[in-house]
Amino acid sequence: MTALKFCANISWLFTELPEFSQRAQAAARAGFQAVEAAWLYDSDPGELRKVTEQTGLEVALINTPPGDLKSGDLGLGAVPGREQDFRQGLALAINFAKTLDCKRIHVMAGRVPAGLQRSATSMEMEATFVQNLRYAADVLAKEGILGLIEPINTRVTDPQYFLDSPHQAAEILQKVDRPNIKLQMDVYHWQIMDGNLTQNIQKYFPLIGHVQVAQVPDRHEPDSPGEVNFPYLFNLLEKLGYQGYVGCEYKPMGSTEAGLDWVRKYWGGKK
Template sequence: MAPLKFCANISWLFTEIPDFTQRIYAAVSAGFQAVEAAWLYDCDLQELQRAREATGVEVVLINTPPGDVKAGDLGLGAVPGREAEFRQGLDLALKYARALDCKRIHLMAGRVPVGSHRMAVAKEMEAIFVQNLNYAADMLSKEGITGLIEPINTRITDPRYFLDSPHQAAAILEKVGKPNIKLQMDVFHWQIMDGNLTHNIHKYFPIIGHVQIAQVPGRNEPDSAGELDYSYLLNTLKDHDYQGYIGCEYKPLGFTEEGLGWIREYCTHSK
């Protein structure tokens, strides 16, 4: 059984280094062979390419553009009336993914519009999301790229985010029915919304295309104080023969490298 693989989310880790591209070098120096990021679009693409080529790092995952963050956007995939902007954002994500040889794009659902009641717009937003995901699936299949949808908890992190549970996501994926659109399991969000992680990992494992981790409730290192036993959870993924990367998407309690002992400890104990 292959060992688990971890990648550094450089939107969250190594933030003590202001220059985003330099975080790639820092991640590799710390022992990571792969990185992921939320949004790279403020960075010069050629600089990112040079960093990738110089280090040999694998770029595992990027997100579609969030939209107008100052206006309250956090993705556009399910937002009514924003279909054209979603497609423009997907084009930009594909440009970066091609250049960086990145094979996964998180297709962000977005937030329930301000002034709208979640239940009142749920069916419309789901229909738009399914439509946009079908469009994305066709575009991504031409590039050999997997699209991902990620539930984000609405209890702590983002009360207005449309996609908030693995059950909702699985139902949407069933309606889309495309093999290159999968579920992104962020353990932090899953635990807050539903718990029952062992059952949910087993139930949804066939459609999981990427995993991210952080402790609950502080969203810090997996071995920091909190309610999750990551030794157990990581071994559960290993027992399922999970082949993908596990994204380290957490807020380090101090300098990033000082808090990476948990990876070495897990890898030592799991051999």
């Protein structure tokens, strides 16, 4: 079995440091092979690129722009009437990804528009998402970039987010039918929405292009108190032959550095 590769999400980890480039340096010093981030669009990608070149870090993943956060946006992929904004955001994400030599982009679905019921708009939002993902697939294929869609739980994190379960995501991926659009599995969200992690991981494993982890319910380190047995899940992913990165997208209970014993223990056991 091949050992898992972990990447630090520098939107969540090493936030004791103000700059993404500084957080990336800290991640490299801590032993990570790669970093990922949500939105880098207020920073200079060239500075982060310098760090990755100096340290050998890979930038594993970035998200498409959220849209106007102040107006309630959280991605635009499934939002009817915002197709042009989506395409502009995708182009910006691709430019950043190319600068950073990043080969994965999370294409954010977005929220059910304010004032609308999910049941009343779900069919239109799904059709919009499928259309936008097909467009994204064609554009991303030219750059050798993998597109990803991530279910985000609607019970705790974001009640209005459109894409909220692996089952819904799998149905959408089947309709998109493009080999370079895959499923991003965040264990935190999957556990909250559906549980049944072993069966869901096995069922949807062929679709999975990226993994993220955080303990449930408090979204802290994988070895913090909670519902999920991460040593078991890591072993399951190894047995299934997962080759991608496992993104560490959690809220450290204290300092980031003090909370890394879990990953050092994993690395130590694989040497």
